[in-house]
Amino acid sequence: MKKTFAALAAAALAASVAAPAMADLVVPNLSYRTGPYAPGGIPYADGFNDYFTLLNERDGGIGGEKVQVPECETAYNTEKGVECYEATKGSGALVYNPLSTGITYQLIPKVAADGIPLYTPGYGRTSAANGKVFEWVFNYPANYWDAASVAVKYLLDENGGDLSGKKIALVYHNSAYGKEPIRTLTELSKKHGFTLVEVPVDHPGQEQKSQWLQIRRDKPDYVLMWGWGVMNAVAIQEAANINFPMENFIGVWWSGSENDVTPAGDGANGYKSLAMHGTGSDYPVYADLKKYVHDAGKASGAGDQVGSVLYSRGMYAAMVISEAIRKAQEIHGTAAVNAAQVRDGFEALEITEARMVELGLPNFGQPFAASCTDHGGPGAALIQQWDASAKKWNLLTGFIAPDDEVLTPLVMEDSAAFAAENNIAERCN
Amino acid sequence: MPDTFFYALEVSLNGLMAGVMYSLVALGFVLIFKASGIFNYAQGVLALFAALTLVGLQNGQVPFAHLINAVFGTSIHGFGWQLPGIIAILLTALVMVGLAILIERYILKHLVNQEPIILFMATIGLAYFLEGLGDVMWGADIKKLDVGLPQGISDAIESTTYEWFGYGFFIDRLDMVAAVVAALLVASLTLFSQYTKYGRALRAVADDHQAALSVGISLRFIWVLVWSIAGFVALVAGIMWGSKSGVQFSLSLIALKALPVLMLGGFTSIPGAIVGGLIIGMGEKLFEFFIGPLVGGATENWFAYVLALLFLVFRPQGLFGEKIIERV
Numbered sequence: 001m002k003k004t005f006a007a008l009a010a011a012a013l014a015a016s017v018a019a020p021a022m023a024d025l026v027v028p029n030l031s032y033r034t035g036p037y038a039p040g041g042i043p044y045a046d047g048f049n050d051y052f053t054l055l056n057e058r059d060g061g062i063g064g065e066k067v068q069v070p071e072c073e074t075a076y077n078t079e080k081g082v083e084c085y086e087a088t089k090g091s092g093a094l095v096y097n098p099l100s101t102g103i104t105y106q107l108i109p110k111v112a113a114d115g116i117p118l119y120t121p122g123y124g125r126t127s128a129a130n131g132k133v134f135e136w137v138f139n140y141p142a143n144y145w146d147a148a149s150v151a152v153k154y155l156l157d158e159n160g161g162d163l164s165g166k167k168i169a170l171v172y173h174n175s176a177y178g179k180e181p182i183r184t185l186t187e188l189s190k191k192h193g194f195t196l197v198e199v200p201v202d203h204p205g206q207e208q209k210s211q212w213l214q215i216r217r218d219k220p221d222y223v224l225m226w227g228w229g230v231m232n233a234v235a236i237q238e239a240a241n242i243n244f245p246m247e248n249f250i251g252v253w254w255s256g257s258e259n260d261v262t263p264a265g266d267g268a269n270g271y272k273s274l275a276m277h278g279t280g281s282d283y284p285v286y287a288d289l290k291k292y293v294h295d296a297g298k299a300s301g302a303g304d305q306v307g308s309v310l311y312s313r314g315m316y317a318a319m320v321i322s323e324a325i326r327k328a329q330e331i332h333g334t335a336a337v338n339a340a341q342v343r344d345g346f347e348a349l350e351i352t353e354a355r356m357v358e359l360g361l362p363n364f365g366q367p368f369a370a371s372c373t374d375h376g377g378p379g380a381a382l383i384q385q386w387d388a389s390a391k392k393w394n395l396l397t398g399f400i401a402p403d404d405e406v407l408t409p410l411v412m413e414d415s416a417a418f419a420a421e422n423n424i425a426e427r428c429n
Numbered sequence: 430m431p432d433t434f435f436y437a438l439e440v441s442l443n444g445l446m447a448g449v450m451y452s453l454v455a456l457g458f459v460l461i462f463k464a465s466g467i468f469n470y471a472q473g474v475l476a477l478f479a480a481l482t483l484v485g486l487q488n489g490q491v492p493f494a495h496l497i498n499a500v501f502g503t504s505i506h507g508f509g510w511q512l513p514g515i516i517a518i519l520l521t522a523l524v525m526v527g528l529a530i531l532i533e534r535y536i537l538k539h540l541v542n543q544e545p546i547i548l549f550m551a552t553i554g555l556a557y558f559l560e561g562l563g564d565v566m567w568g569a570d571i572k573k574l575d576v577g578l579p580q581g582i583s584d585a586i587e588s589t590t591y592e593w594f595g596y597g598f599f600i601d602r603l604d605m606v607a608a609v610v611a612a613l614l615v616a617s618l619t620l621f622s623q624y625t626k627y628g629r630a631l632r633a634v635a636d637d638h639q640a641a642l643s644v645g646i647s648l649r650f651i652w653v654l655v656w657s658i659a660g661f662v663a664l665v666a667g668i669m670w671g672s673k674s675g676v677q678f679s680l681s682l683i684a685l686k687a688l689p690v691l692m693l694g695g696f697t698s699i700p701g702a703i704v705g706g707l708i709i710g711m712g713e714k715l716f717e718f719f720i721g722p723l724v725g726g727a728t729e730n731w732f733a734y735v736l737a738l739l740f741l742v743f744r745p746q747g748l749f750g751e752k753i754i755e756r757v
Contacts, residue, residue, distance in 0.1 A: 034560070036679030038569045174727040200727035204679045206670065207450075207686065209443050209601075210717045210729060216599055217436055230679035233571065237673055241581045241601055259571045263675025267581070297502070302495045302568065 024068040025061065025337070027052065027321060028088040030098040033301075035075040036204050037229045039259045040310055042301055044099055045071065047314030049300035050293050054285075055322055057292040062325050063335040076229075078102040085110065094325065094342045095119050097317050101177035109422070111136045117343040119324075121317050122147075122253055122276050126180060127414035129376020131347065132426040134415065138346045140320075140377025141368050142276045142402075144226070145410060147252045148181035149402035150274060150381040151224055152188045154250070157400075164193030169220035171211060171227065171235055174200040178226045181252070183414075185224075187406050205231025212238040225251040232260035240267030247272065253381070256393070257309040261386045269388035272396070274381045277316045278364040279393055281307030285315075285360030309393065316365060323359075324349050347372060366399050372428035379407070435596035440718045441711050446604035448710020449611045453666040454687035455694065455702040456614065457659040462696045463635045464655040465537075467548045471556035473684025475525075475660055478559045480667030480676045481567040482524050484574050487517035492566045514576030518664070525660030526653075533653045541648070560681060569678060574671040578606055607669045611703065614665060618658070618699055627654060635697075685730070689737035695750025704748060709733050 029048055032041030052067045061067050070091065072084035081103030085096060095117045098104055104124035111118045118137045120128070126145045128137035142150075156163055170185060172178035182198060189196040197218055199211045205227065212235075215223060223244065225235055232255045239249050247270045251260065256273025286306065293299050294306070305311040328337040328345025337345070350369040356362055368377040380399035387394055419426065454476060461469040469475075485492060489508035498504055512520070536551055579602040591597035622628035633641040634651045642648055667676070670683050694705020713729040713736075721728045740747065 033569065034564070034678075036677070036682055038564075039571045039677050042569055198726070200725065202727045202730045204682050206674060206679060206683060207447060207729070209447050210440070210714050210721070213436075213440055213443060213599060214718075230674050230677055233677070234674045237580070242599060243582060259677075262571055263573050263677075265573060265575070302498075304568075304570075 024092075025065045025325060026068050026070065026088075026092045026094055027318075027325075028084070028091070028093050028096060029069050029071045030074050030081055030084045030088075030096060030100075030103065031071050032074050032076045032099070034073060035077070037076040040229060040254075040257065041076065041099065043257075043305035043308050043310035044314035044317075046300040046303075046305045047311035047316075048097070048318045049314075050289060050306075050311075051315045051318035052322070053293045053298050053300070054289055057296065057298065058288055062322055063329040065335045067322070067325075074098065074100065074103065076100055078106055082106050082110075089114055089116060092338075094337070094339050095321055095346075097121075097321065099123070101125070101180070102175065105176060108134070108137055114339075115343075116339040117324075117346050119317065119321060119346065121320065122313070123177070126376075127411045127418065129374070129379075130411050130415035131371065131373045131375040132415070132428050133419045133424055134375060135427060136343060138370065138375045140370060140375065141366050142379045142381055143376055144177075144180040144252070145184040145407050146376075146379030146402040147274050147276075147381055148184040148224070149188065149407055150379070150383075150400045151250050151252075152185070152192065153400050153403060154383050154397065155222055156192065162192075166194040166222070167197060167218065167220040168194050169197040169199050169215055169218065169223045171199045171201060171208075171215070171223055171225045173205065173227050173231055174202050177228065177254075181224075181226055184407065184410060187410065188403070191403075191406060201227070201231055201235070203231075204229055205234055208234050208238050211235075212242055212244075215239075215244065216242045221248065223249045225249070225255045227251065227255045227260075232257075233263040236261060236268050236271055237264045239271075240264050246270035247385070250274065250383070253313075256384060258391075258393075259310070261388070262391075266388045268386055271386045273384055273386075273393075275309070275384045275393070275395070276365070276381050277312060278361075278382075278395075279307070279309045279312045279384070283361050283364060288360060312364075316361075319359060319361065320349070320351070323351060323355075346370060347375070376411070379404075432596060435594055435598075437715065437718060439596075439598045440714045442598065442600060443604070444711035444714030445707050446601065446608060446710070447714065448690075448706040448708070449604065449608045449703075450666075450669055450706075451683075451686045451690045451710055452703045452706030453607065453611055453614075453662070453669055454683050455690040455706055456611075456618075456699065457662040457666065458684075458687060458691055459694075459696060459699055459702045460618070460655055460659045460662065463699075464631055465548075465634070465652060466545055467552060468545070468696070469659065470549060470552040470684075471559060472659065472663060472687070473681040474556040474559045474563075475528075475663035476667040476670065476683060477676075477678060477680040478528070478563045478667075479521055479525055479660065479664035480574060480671040480680055481563045481572070483517050483521040483576075483664065483668065484572040484671075484676050485567045486520050486524075487512045487514065487576070488572075490567060495568060496565055518576065518668070521664055522661055525664055526657045529653050529656035529660055532656055533649055537652050538649060556681070560678065564678070572676040574668065574676050576668060576672075578603055578668070578672050580672065603669070603672055610665060610669070614662065615699055615703055627651075631655060686733070689733040691747070692737035693740045693747055695747030697751050698747070698749030701747055701749030709736065712736050 031045035052069045056066050074081040081098050097119045101123050104120050120139045126143040128134040128139050185196050251273040253274045253276050261268035324345040327349050328341045332341045352367050366380050379402040383397045384393040384395050457472040489510040491505050494506050583600045583602050586600045587597035630646045690705040690709050694701030713732045716732040717728050
């Protein structure tokens with residue numbers, strides 16, 4: 001009996017992180033399909049997996065090497081995320097994308113020690129954009145501080161270039177993630193003369209009556225939101241409840257998926273959010289995804305998330321990773337690249353619009369070129385608006401560039417502090 | 430200054446309303462603890478499971494569709510019907526009764542006379558089992574719950590209070606409905622336990638299991654009954670909370686809001702669950718209003734548990750709980 005139990009336990013452990021064949025390219029997917037944040041984690045993980053399945057089925061992998069994507073469940077829990085990293089790094093992992101700022105902060109020193117790149121598009125530690133300090137971390141095409149700046153630039157455009165005397169409230173998840181934009185918004189408030197009101201919401205954000213009574217009383221001109229999970233849906237519902245004008249309510253890209261607006265129904269109509277890529281399934285790549293992945297019965301999960309905002313984001317992350325691997329193969333002249341070589345690929349990566357067209361994603365994301373110093377990309381973002389009757393996001397703007405005059409010194413200051421704390425010598429000199 | 434006073438009053442009223450929502454969850458805990466001495470860790474997940482089932486039935490979703498499609502290569506998703514809210518609620522209540530029978534038959538029956546900690550751990554297992562079952566049955570995507578409940582500001586109250594005080598009060602119509610439902614629920618439960626045969630049997634079991642058994646009361650039946658009622662209360666809580674946020678897996682975390690209510694009101698008192706909820710709701714909102722800005726805000730979860738802790742220190746059984754004295 002004991003032997004049977006031990007065998008079962010060993011089998012379960014082995015099955016939980018499926019071991020890839022040694023010759024394959026290994027890109028672990030630290031996903032969350034359970035727990036309170038699962039509705040966000042599932043479409044992202046599906047898009048991520050499906051893109052690599054497409055490459056395997058259509059192209060035979062990348063450069064002739066198949067890609068294995070072992071999935072490990074983090075439940076958006078930092079400790080579990082670190083456990084997943086430790087459990088999978090020995091399998092020849094080439095890069096990590098944990099979809100959690102909390103996990104990212106824990107992994108930054110680990111990946112530097114282990115020599116594995118960490119890719120955090122649109123999340124994680126903002127100042128990792130400085131490649132001089134963060135050799136192993138990449139967060140292009142945009143980060144939280146870019147997002148805060150783009151939101152303010154959009155509001156400047158809406159107000160004839162003048163926000164002086166305006167009041168902007170920031171409703172944020174009371175966590176490392178939610179607090180990220182405060183520093184930037186504080187600087188921007190000084191520059192443009194608006195008043196910033198901080199309104200924190202505790203995890204998970206199921207109850208926000210106090211916060212929205214405060215907003216009703218303070219009457220801010222605009223509300224920005226840095227939320228995730230149920231917090232987004234409740235905030236949008238509460239905003240509708242107090243009749244806050246939805247067109248003046250803008251969420252970061254993690255507060256701008258179908259999940260966030262659907263529960264409020266018509267009340268969410270007009271709500272805006274930032275976006276760092278296109279959405280919907282009107283891109284040529286979807287024809288291939290249908291043919292090689294979905295119709296072939298190889299789709300990840302239920303296969304019902306195609307074209308959603310978070311599916312698109314997971315697919316975009318996978319696309320960038322695959323391009324970095326391809327670049328690494330090109331630089332080092334071998335298909336079976338290792339993690340250090342993939343890091344070189346990330347650092348030399350250039351994504352042009354012509355390449356996006358080749359990939360079947362025209363006008364989907366902003367072109368960028370990374371370098372030794374620049375791991376953050378151009379940081380531009382779009383503004384999209386929810387149409388509740390059509391149940392779709394409509395793009396209101398093209399890519400808006402952030403205010404580098406304000407952001408660059410902040411990135412330099414924060415990364416310099418990190419370098420001093422960790423005795424890191426600047427590179428790229 | 431008058432504005433600050435009226436705002437504080439508005440915050441208090443909304444705190445009381447939020448407290449009613451917490452009480453709806455706490456009631457389920459109290460019912461099961463009172464009747465069987467089990468602290469039901471799964472109560473929050475019961476609310477989630479009930480809400481998932483309600484939306485699934487209402488929208489004609491085929492349970493286990495993803496699993497069926499994966500195994501048999503089919504492509505089924507829905508029955509193609511849209512049930513009226515009340516029918517879906519009644520069907521979900523039946524499902525919760527069925528679940529109570531299964532819980533009694535496959536878990537509780539085997540744990541009779543075990544230590545309370547064993548029963549508590551069994552409910553932890555049950556919580557995770559039900560969360561996974563709900564995921565496989567109905568999917569993990571966020572669902573809009575619409576059983577016709579009103580939502581948003583009550584214009585009548587806002588305009589009336591504006592005429593009277595020059596300050597329009599915000600009261601959410603959903604919270605008003607929740608208050609009425611909670612009052613009806615407490616009244617019904619009280620009438621049931623005081624004036625019906627089964628209610629008296631339930632109280633007898635709560636007072637003394639052995640004595641109840643000796644006069645012929647079936648413990649198994651009472652457990653099914655009380656878990657069914659707790660399942661119905663969970664359904665009500667799931668409807669109210671699900672209407673605010675959509676039905677998603679974070680609904681199970683509403684149990685966290687019920688714990689301080691139980692600590693304060695007592696684990697064995699139905700009125701305690703209500704009064705505890707009102708005190709926690711109003712207390713946390715007022716604390717956030719007066720003290721929150723001084724300490725960076727987001728104090729509500731912290732304050733609720735600190736207040737409950739204070740009550741524990743001075744009155745361990747809670748406001749309305751039974752004082753248990755064990756003499757050697």
